[in-house]
Amino acid sequence: xxxxxxxxxxxxxxxxxxxxxxxxxxxxxxxxxxxxxxxxxxxxxxxxxxxxxxxxxxxxxxxxxxxxxxxxxxxxxxxxxxxxxxxxxxxxxxxxxxxxxxxxxxxxxxxxxxxxxxxxxxxxxxxxxxxxxxxxxxxxxxxxxxxxxxxxxxxxxxxxxxxxxxxxxxxxxxxxxxxxxxxxxxxxxxxxxxxxxxxxxxxxxxxxxxxxxxxxxxxxxxxxxxxxxxxxxxxxxxxxxxxxxxxxxxxxxxxxxxxxxxx
Amino acid sequence: xxxxxxxxxxxxxxxxxxxxxxxxxxxxxxxxxxxxxxxxxxxxxxxxxxxxxxxxxxxxxxxxxxxxxxxxxxxxxxxxxxxxxxxxxxxxxxxxxxxxxxxxxxxxxxxxxxxxxxxxxxxxxxxxxxxxxxxxxxxxxxxxxxxxxxxxxxxxxxxxxxxxxxxxxxxxxxxxxxxxxxxxxxxxxxxxxxxxxxxxxxxxxxxxxxxxxxxxxxxxxxxxxxxxxxxxxxxxxxxxxxxxxxxxxxxxxxxxxxxxxxxxxxxxxxxxxxxxxxxxxxxxxxxxxxxxxxxxxxxxxxxxxxxxxxxxxxxxxxxxxxxxxx
Numbered sequence: 159x160x161x162x163x164x165x166x167x168x169x170x171x172x173x174x175x176x177x178x179x180x181x182x183x184x185x186x187x188x189x190x191x192x193x194x195x196x197x198x199x200x201x202x203x204x205x206x207x208x209x210x211x212x213x214x215x216x217x218x219x220x221x222x223x224x225x226x227x228x229x230x231x232x233x234x235x236x237x238x239x240x241x242x243x244x245x246x247x248x249x250x251x252x253x254x255x256x257x258x259x260x261x262x263x264x265x266x267x268x269x270x271x272x273x274x275x276x277x278x279x280x281x282x283x284x285x286x287x288x289x290x291x292x293x294x295x296x297x298x299x300x301x302x303x304x305x306x307x308x309x310x311x312x313x314x315x316x317x318x319x320x321x322x323x324x325x326x327x328x329x330x331x332x333x334x335x336x337x338x339x340x341x342x343x344x345x346x347x348x349x350x351x352x353x354x355x356x357x358x359x360x361x362x363x364x365x366x367x368x369x370x371x372x373x374x375x376x377x378x379x380x381x382x383x384x385x386x387x388x389x390x391x392x393x394x395x396x397x398x399x400x401x402x403x404x405x406x407x408x409x410x411x412x413x414x415x416x417x418x419x420x421x
Numbered sequence: 422x423x424x425x426x427x428x429x430x431x432x433x434x435x436x437x438x439x440x441x442x443x444x445x446x447x448x449x450x451x452x453x454x455x456x457x458x459x460x461x462x463x464x465x466x467x468x469x470x471x472x473x474x475x476x477x478x479x480x481x482x483x484x485x486x487x488x489x490x491x492x493x494x495x496x497x498x499x500x501x502x503x504x505x506x507x508x509x510x511x512x513x514x515x516x517x518x519x520x521x522x523x524x525x526x527x528x529x530x531x532x533x534x535x536x537x538x539x540x541x542x543x544x545x546x547x548x549x550x551x552x553x554x555x556x557x558x559x560x561x562x563x564x565x566x567x568x569x570x571x572x573x574x575x576x577x578x579x580x581x582x583x584x585x586x587x588x589x590x591x592x593x594x595x596x597x598x599x600x601x602x603x604x605x606x607x608x609x610x611x612x613x614x615x616x617x618x619x620x621x622x623x624x625x626x627x628x629x630x631x632x633x634x635x636x637x638x639x640x641x642x643x644x645x646x647x648x649x650x651x652x653x654x655x656x657x658x659x660x661x662x663x664x665x666x667x668x669x670x671x672x673x674x675x676x677x678x679x680x681x682x683x684x685x686x687x688x689x690x691x692x693x694x695x696x697x698x699x700x701x702x703x704x705x706x707x708x709x710x711x712x713x714x715x716x717x718x719x720x721x722x723x724x725x726x727x728x729x730x731x732x733x734x735x736x737x738x739x740x741x742x743x744x745x746x747x
Binding site: 280314325332388389394408409411415420 | 499538539540562568570612655703725
């Protein structure tokens with residue numbers, strides 16, 4: 159039976175988020191919050207392993223209180239247990255502090271076999287936190303995993319990097335970061351939703367982690383990077399030759415341009 | 422922080438050849454090193470790579486730290502991490518740059534954690550302030566904003582997107598030093614059982630790209646774009662919606678969350694031109710747009726455009742081109 163951990167993040171629905179283009183500010187309240195879409199693939203991969211081999215899936219998330227709803231959503235999709243890491247001390251974390259906090263909580267949970275992360279988050283878009291967690295925990299990781307080939311004594315995965323496909327074998331424990339190609343996440347089940355509504359969400363703050371972590375490495379304090387300015391990308395237009403119809407002249411001129419520039 | 426000086430570039434290699442992003446980083450690194458009057462070094466791990474190490478000098482490096490060992494022939498995550506981390510602790514560069522390739526984005530986070538320093542992902546702009554502080558510019562929130570990020574720890578580590586920085590012209594007269602380093606081997610823990618090339622050429626290398634978007638009615642219609650691409654010796658690209666619908670694989674995606682491309686010619690078919698898409702193709706020499714909506718933002722970026730139905734325009738172009746070549 160595998161002990162699987164799936165770190166997830168609650169993110170704003172990116173298709174709804176509004177931007178103040180004057181100020182360059184992001185209005186997070188303008189959009190509904192949801193589980194980071196890439197994390198749904200990670201959770202689905204975990205659930206498929208559990209269905210085949212048995213296992214316990216623990217989802218873990220760092221965020222404000224409201225992130226509890228993302229963890230309930232994860233429960234309704236097949237997770238067994240949840241931990242919410244929430245504390246003012248965790249706020250303002252960059253990827254170093256975030257990965258440290260998550261790794262500390264994973265340590266506190268005890269032994270595990272497999273950590274499955276999504277490739278990246280849609281809001282931060284760094285893809286760094288997975289490999290960083292692995293480094294904090296001193297375990298190997300494989301990123302850009304598009305298929306689980308074999309889960310048994312060892313783990314064999316397919317990963318795609320720069321136009322090459324690798325078949326990689328690892329012992330447990332290991333962390334993998336999966337791409338969207340790995341599966342199609344299922345919808346929450348009705349029974350899952352009912353159970354999730356009643357479930358107790360374990361909540362840990364800095365205090366709960368104090369026996370295994372240094373407080374100075376959480377949140378803003380533990381974050382070496384910071385955004386010091388935000389700008390709006392300049393939209394440099396091109397003054398093109400635009401044909402308003404599909405006349406022979408238009409086709410002729412565009413064909414000529416294609417030949418002239420394609421080299 | 423006073424102990425740290427100079428810039429270092431990780432030179433990524435595949436099958437004994439440096440990835441072109443390494444040359445781009447050296448080009449940008451050279452510019453910043455000259456501005457500050459400091460040294461630009463590079464670290465290369467591979468098997469019998471001395472010739473390639475010299476190339477790094479021709480492209481701007483003052484020093485190349487070379488780790489030559491069969492274990493480095495393929496990407497061995499933990500051995501790469503272990504040896505690079507040791508080097509950085511010894512050399513103490515103020516700035517350490519990686520290409521934001523799959524390999525770079527997998528490796529850099531581990532090294533940054535091992536060094537206990539900050540890491541900025543997927544930069545599209547870099548600048549050096551007078552005090553040696555690196556200003557790391559990266560698109561955020563789907564490319565709607567640009568975040569300017571600073572790092573208070575050293576080295577300042579960043580991954581930088583491929584094809585956004587110009588590399589220097591190769592100069593065989595450039596002088597530099599190749600320093601062979603002792604290799605320390607640690608357990609790999611990961612075993613590559615098999616390696617194979619994915620069939621098609623990466624879209625980032627294509628000189629001409631024919632891309633489709635929401636204007637396509639069904640998955641099969643990408644074949645129309647493929648016909649045009651084949652005639653012109655190019656590749657097929659896509660904006661995000663067809664990829665999300667599973668009509669075409671993710672490797673074809675051009676845009677903020679896909680690939681950044683800089684072809685000679687980019688033909689956008691039925692693509693409206695969201696900021697996210699434009700972020701991935703604005704560097705094309707010539708942009709051709711085919712779209713039935715005259716108010717589509719893509720026309721503002723186009724050098725040539727036709728307001729019309731792609732199902733009418735593309736067959737006409739194909740006929741015209743076939744006429745030309747017969």
